[in-house]
Amino acid sequence: MTTEAITHPGAPATAAIARPAGPPGAFLVSAEVARRALRKYFRTPGLSVMGVVQSVLFLFSFRFVFGGAVQGGAPAYVDFFVPGYVATIVLFTGAGIAVAVAEDRAGGFTGRLLSLPVPRLSIVAGRALADVTTNTWSILVTAAFGFLFGFRLSGTVPEGLAALGLCLVYGVVFTMVFIVIGLISPNAQAAQGMSMIAFVFAFISSTYVPAGTMPGWLQPFARYQPITPMVTAVRSLIVGSTSDLGLALAWSALLIAAFTPIAVLRYRRG
Secondary structure, three states: OOOOOOOOOOOOOOOOOEOOOOOHHHHHHHHHHHHHHHHHHHHHHHHHHHHHHHHHHHHHHHHHHHHHHHHHHHHHHHHHHHHHHHHHHHHHHHHHHHHHHHHHHHOOOHHHHOOOOHHHHHHHHHHHHHHHHHHHHHHHHHHHHHHHOOOOOOOHHHHHHHHHHHHHEEEEEEEHHHHHHHHHOOOOOHHHHOOOOHHHHOOOOOOOOOOOHHHOOEEEEHOOOOOHHHHHHHHHHHOOOOOOHHHHHHHHHHHHHHHHHHHHHHHOOO
């Protein structure tokens, strides 16, 4: 146990009373949790490399395999598809977050953290910081390959950076969602399976095709679920518009407000 020495005034220099040091601060706990998660991520090629490779392969497939079959042809489709794909890439990489959280619980790491007198919010913050960092890496790499595969900005560079910044906001939002999925899953396999629900929201949205091309009975869900306004807002920012931006930010705030307390509560329960 870590101790610190306290010398009383007037006492000999050799006389000291040892007492336990105080609990680590919230910032230190968050930093250590984030450092451990990032080190594990970058030291595991299956996480750091294959996640990016998978994202690029999906991008390649939709751009060169399916793009030519979509109305408008591949050249027009790439400018429609790439912004939406970059905005939702976290839905494809998020399964890794859920699995990592579930593995920490199964392996006893979460239990050891919970045995310490530290704020539970700091544990959530550290985990989120690490996963937001890896999501940022995935978003930037995917965006770079989007340009390599033929995407071109139709607006100015600042407008493109604003759209990229909004994608990073989504990375923060869905990081919290996948952390909760990992915390409520009984094991890593279940976390992987539960994360598949993200594919439903990604595909039944305007990410890959306009919602108006879907069957009439499916269009209401496609239009009003959170992914569609998020993707539309990114596409709008690229051309200097703010269409659906308010709705996208409202959905982002709602998801953060809903899932952060759940994550803290689940950590309290262990």
